[in-house]
Amino acid sequence: MSGSVYGTLFTIATWGESHGDGIGVVVDGCPAGLLLDEAYIQTYLDRRKPGQTKYSTPRKEEDKVVILSGVFEGRTTGTPISLTVYNENQRSGDYSKIASYYRPGHADYTFDQKYGFRDYRGGGRSSGRETIGRVAAGAIACAILQELGVQVKAYTRSIGPITIDPANLKLENISRSALCMPDLEASERAETYLLEQMTEHNSAGGIIECLVTGMPAGIGEPVFDKLDASLAKAIMSIGAVKGVEIGDGFHSATVTGAENNDPFYFDEKNGVTKTSNHAGGILGGISDGSDLILRAAIKPTPSIFRPQNTVNQDQENLEIQIHGRHDPIIVPRAVVVVEAMVAITLVDQLFVGMTSQLSKIKDFYHR
Amino acid sequence: MSGSVYGTLFTIATWGESHGDGIGVVVDGCPAGLLLDEAYIQTYLDRRKPGQTKYSTPRKEEDKVVILSGVFEGRTTGTPISLTVYNENQRSGDYSKIASYYRPGHADYTFDQKYGFRDYRGGGRSSGRETIGRVAAGAIACAILQELGVQVKAYTRSIGPITIDPANLKLENISRSALCMPDLEASERAETYLLEQMTEHNSAGGIIECLVTGMPAGIGEPVFDKLDASLAKAIMSIGAVKGVEIGDGFHSATVTGAENNDPFYFDEKNGVTKTSNHAGGILGGISDGSDLILRAAIKPTPSIFRPQNTVNQDQENLEIQIHGRHDPIIVPRAVVVVEAMVAITLVDQLFVGMTSQLSKIKDFYHR
Amino acid sequence: MSGSVYGTLFTIATWGESHGDGIGVVVDGCPAGLLLDEAYIQTYLDRRKPGQTKYSTPRKEEDKVVILSGVFEGRTTGTPISLTVYNENQRSGDYSKIASYYRPGHADYTFDQKYGFRDYRGGGRSSGRETIGRVAAGAIACAILQELGVQVKAYTRSIGPITIDPANLKLENISRSALCMPDLEASERAETYLLEQMTEHNSAGGIIECLVTGMPAGIGEPVFDKLDASLAKAIMSIGAVKGVEIGDGFHSATVTGAENNDPFYFDEKNGVTKTSNHAGGILGGISDGSDLILRAAIKPTPSIFRPQNTVNQDQENLEIQIHGRHDPIIVPRAVVVVEAMVAITLVDQLFVGMTSQLSKIKDFYHR
Amino acid sequence: MSGSVYGTLFTIATWGESHGDGIGVVVDGCPAGLLLDEAYIQTYLDRRKPGQTKYSTPRKEEDKVVILSGVFEGRTTGTPISLTVYNENQRSGDYSKIASYYRPGHADYTFDQKYGFRDYRGGGRSSGRETIGRVAAGAIACAILQELGVQVKAYTRSIGPITIDPANLKLENISRSALCMPDLEASERAETYLLEQMTEHNSAGGIIECLVTGMPAGIGEPVFDKLDASLAKAIMSIGAVKGVEIGDGFHSATVTGAENNDPFYFDEKNGVTKTSNHAGGILGGISDGSDLILRAAIKPTPSIFRPQNTVNQDQENLEIQIHGRHDPIIVPRAVVVVEAMVAITLVDQLFVGMTSQLSKIKDFYHR
Secondary structure (H helix, E strand, O other): OOOOEEOOOOEEEEEEOOOOOEEEEEEEOOOEOOEOOHHHHHHHHHHHOOOOOOOOOOOOOOOOEEEOOOEEOOEEOOOOEEEEEEOOOOOHHHHHHHHOEOOOOOOHHHHHHHHOOOOOHHHHHHOHHHHHHHHHHHHHHHHHHHHOOOEEEEEEEEEOOEEOOHHHOOHHHHHHOOOOOOOHHHHHHHHHHHHHHHHOOOOEOEEEEEEEEOOOOOOOOOHHHOHHHHHHHHHHOOOOEEEEEEOOHHHHOOOEHHHHOOOEEEEOOOEEEEOOOOOOOEEOOEEOOOOEEEEEEEOOOOOOOOEEEEEEOOOOEEEEEOOOOOOOOOHHHHHHHHHHHHHHHHHHHHHHHHHOEHHHHHHHOOO | OOOOEEOOOOEEEEEEOOOOOEEEEEEEOOOEOOEOOHHHHHHHHHHHOOOOOOOOOOOOOOOOEEEOOOEEOOEEOOOOEEEEEEOOOOOHHHHHHHHOEOOOOOOHHHHHHHHOOOOOHHHHHHOHHHHHHHHHHHHHHHHHHHHOOOEEEEEEEEEOOEEOOHHHOOHHHHHHOOOOOOOHHHHHHHHHHHHHHHHOOOOEOEEEEEEEEOOOOOOOOOHHHOHHHHHHHHHHOOOOEEEEEEOOHHHHHHOEHHHHOOOEEEEOOOEEEEOOOOOOOEEOOEEOOOOEEEEEEEOOOOOOOOEEEEEEOOOOEEEEEOOOOOOOOOHHHHHHHHHHHHHHHHHHHHHHHHHOEHHHHHHHOOO | OOOOEEOOOOEEEEEEOOOOOEEEEEEEOOOEOOEOOHHHHHHHHHHHOOOOOOOOOOOOOOOOEEEOOOEEOOEEOOOOEEEEEEOOOOOHHHHHHHHOEOOOOOOHHHHHHHHOOOOOHHHHHHOHHHHHHHHHHHHHHHHHHHHOOOEEEEEEEEEOOEEOOHHHOOHHHHHHOOOOOOOHHHHHHHHHHHHHHHHOOOOEOEEEEEEEEOOOOOOOOOHHHOHHHHHHHHHHOOOOEEEEEEOOHHHHOOOEHHHHOOOEEEEOOOEEEEOOOOOOOEEOOEEOOOOEEEEEEEOOOOOOOOEEEEEEOOOOEEEEEOOOOOOOOOHHHHHHHHHHHHHHHHHHHHHHHHHOEHHHHHHHOOO | OOOOEEOOOOEEEEEEOOOOOEEEEEEEOOOEOOEOOHHHHHHHHHHHOOOOOOOOOOOOOOOOEEEOOOEEOOEEOOOOEEEEEEOOOOOHHHHHHHHOEOOOOOOHHHHHHHHOOOOOHHHHHHOHHHHHHHHHHHHHHHHHHHHOOOEEEEEEEEEOOEEOOHHHOOHHHHHHOOOOOOOHHHHHHHHHHHHHHHHOOOOEOEEEEEEEEOOOOOOOOOHHHOHHHHHHHHHHOOOOEEEEEEOOHHHHOOOEHHHHOOOEEEEOOOEEEEOOOOOOOEEOOEEOOOOEEEEEEEOOOOOOOOEEEEEEOOOOEEEEEOOOOOOOOOHHHHHHHHHHHHHHHHHHHHHHHHHOEHHHHHHHOOO
């Protein structure tokens, strides 16, 4: 694979640059019979759209999606679904200055090293707009999961040094917080922190947490395609992510086995469950029927409005000043991207997981 | 893929259960002309062999590797290299008691949920012995990297609450520490901590850090097959890993852009470098020519010699007591596994990365 | 993979239905630096466009391609190239009658069996229009091959019972023949034959031959990804193809080893060559430096304007009469599709083949 | 992939050279619960074993298979199944002469071009012994198909110019014919023909036909992973195959649509069937519920005991005389290899095909 294709049975191929003619995705392997229309996918894209709060770039990007194939009479046909968002707000002039030098924290330098040259307008392929294809495909994946009783819900866990208090976590507050934080008190403090950074022409990062409920036990492949390994790749492939953890994650490295082990327990109502969930719903790379819990560390936006030292294509040292319209934080807009990548990965693994037992395959084929 | 095959061009397929007849790996896509023999591969396997310190299981496993194909007159031929380690110490009697119940923190329950039944002897396929195939293949990957000027070096960064002091980090101390810690003072404290846990029939986890030097810039595919995303999957696919981070990782989520951005700098001697390396050598999913730095969080060994609550296959709640010989910590033995998975991933990405520029392909084919 | 994605390093994902909003392809893995514009790709699409002779459907389909990504300042950037042809001539009314029954020789029945329902307009995804994406991607592959000194040339070898005389084969005649036959005398007889079939509301098939010159020796992977095996899949994946052969193909099964073996020969001017080419340029699945020769058997167009017996979705037997505008033969329009699939496959194998020798990899990375 | 790994969900990785220490295969993705032992797999390997008739090499190769993993208490566990055949009859001395020159019709030259050097003993990886891994994996695939009601049966259709009379075809005669021909009268004539070739130190080729019964309709992916495309690759990947056809194959290119179309027909007893089967059971790349029929053209054995012209590694022209023990025809021994490759491909496509319809996925997961 060459980087822009993802998945084994539920496969997505994304394309598009920030300032090209459009951005999109081809979803191959969506089963036939799913109700699907553009309005539904749009609800997901609108969640990553900029300009909705003062904490995101004031750029106006409508990002209207069109379905070009794979849907007939309101339902998916099983053939590839082509989704396109045409770019409409390409002010390339904003970016001409960055053509020759390498912005710190961005992929300008590495793209030039890899490809010899690059589409420098707005970051080109390395722009955050690349995630449009992921989110559109993720909307489809979420619709499939919904049919299978699985829900994926991500939210902002922390912004810079401000972290939610788990005791105050209310999922219904996510949409009430400008920062997608399910703890409104923390959200308020985080807004204050962010405004400080913006005043100082600085930027912030944070942590996104994702919760998956309704996941059946037994999903994930042992060894290399473990469920958590696949999720780690999915999440780390999102632009600014620098770390991924499952369940107690890095904290689990500091405790003892007696503290970290989750006892199994059976009762008639819930069947086999665990009395704690340090594992985050995955054991040996396979889902255990508990909620999946994972976290992604997002670095601060590298575009800051301060003088910075760097080099240019002619290998000259220089001081630059980035202009344009940039997010002081990308965490809130990345929440739906995390949901999308998790959902796409879960659908793929649920599909691959259908062939684990001969008896179930025989039942499927009525033999 | 069905879980035990990994890689695009440099592909490995591992097989084997803890108490089956053997464990091994088929390496497909190793280029022709690499000097290779069993003695070299054995040096890697010996690093994961148990019984070398009091902090690992006293089980005696010689784990002698044989090369069955793909090497002729001392060099690789370009065809698949089949490596086998025959199991010799299968005391299946030790494990018969665990056939019916699900050990907390292990994959017993999830394997049964996925496959309907399992080879319960010693954890079967979910045993740590599964990593033998990874390490053997990793030795080959490291030999290829060596030819390309790339070195991969992992070590123990922390054990439970004890972390190395970066100021004291000396790579040459790794082999002097029973725990593979490059800070001997921290290593001593960690040994004390571990002995306490062992006395209390408890276990510990820790963090492994991996450093890659000599990596050329421009390696990694944008979007889904980012270098860091591929490494995250590789590392998270190792049994007990619960978190992965690159560069400053989770810490970067707490700082500002001004603190986190790495300025580029040019001088004649070193060319373009960065004056700091918060990014851990990867920008936009592509190597930037700096050292790669990544960390893996390893959970404490789930096998502890205390009474634990769990359920059995008949859905009865019961208290169990695990017997047998188990590692009180797996971190030191997992160090070489991390190296192996990183090396395998880097080789694959270096190979895939050869087709990024048309002019280089033309040069390759002398056109 | 789920069927519409093809290739390992040079990967294409096609999408689109006959009467949907458009048809297209995403090409991932095209190296950076290739000169590319829409006019060039259009020349390939125009070769498969209908309505150019009386032997193809009189439907008017302009099939204008647009490039939506992956090209900047006239050159490819290494990122995915999205190509779209918007459908403009969807007279869905023509097809409403076929919604309920299964046309013999078409995929109506099998799509319903697989997916439960189908986009019945114009064959939906199983329409010959699906090949637009292949041809557009093939144009890019041909441009890459051109840079590497490789030419792919296909032509009609036979129509029904009329076969070209190899003694009369002149490649420059291909474009002079309404049927893409490089033997104009045979072409004339084939036209007569075709007109007879058209008068009788019948259709014809034929054989397409493809010649590849300039192919370097040593390309192709032993065992499963043999060059001929990959080409066989590529060719057989084209809608109406029922057979594929390399070199002497089925004829070689009837002769002796002494007749079929190609002696090697060396002279200063040409280096090592073969004094005959029964093998069609491939030995052991790897190119031998001779011309590649392969043939595809194309079945007669299943849409014939005669009463035919079939069943409908309600499992009723009935007699149907197909209406609409259909090709009496698809062979001439499929010539460029064969070229496209061969070119795409060769590019992928040329790319994969760059990692066969360690010494060449070291040279590539300047170590 | 690098050539020796095959399949999406049912994946096999083969390894081994003719005169190395062994030959084998790792089967990943076999579902749990299949009854499997070595004796069953051996019955398939014994069918390709040489020395059983005077028409195969008198080399003695026992080719005893051992199962090293993936089977527990007589059933597959869902984990990789490692199968090894240790080589026992490596008379490397026989082959030392061929180290320096390139045998016509063999892969000696192309391997050297690709890899720079080769294991020349007995053809190394390009030996017919490479198929041992395919046949062992094919035995497992056939066992799975048996559970799903699908039978794969191949036989010799022609030897040189001698073809079976379909009117005399009796499948029960296959095992009675020394050449696996289901028409004993044709088999007798073919034996006479072969003895003539052997007397003249020559060799012969032939055609293998494969019949699949019980295949459900709806299997195969449209576009690139068509069932016939996948089968074509599978068959063409077998060493000496130079052509593949489905149903009427190349003959269909010579007839009209009225002759080639298969009418559908419904009756209560058989449901929807076709009243003829020119299509060979596949329409639009998807199985139609009829028998699958395909044919493979096998070239004559290139090893003939006559003087032949060729070149050596020093680019000198020379006349060679091959010695050793070689099959005068490989068709009968390749019959089981064709069955194996067809079975492996069908299992993979049956598994991939389980995710075509959302409603069936919901049923599978009981939602």
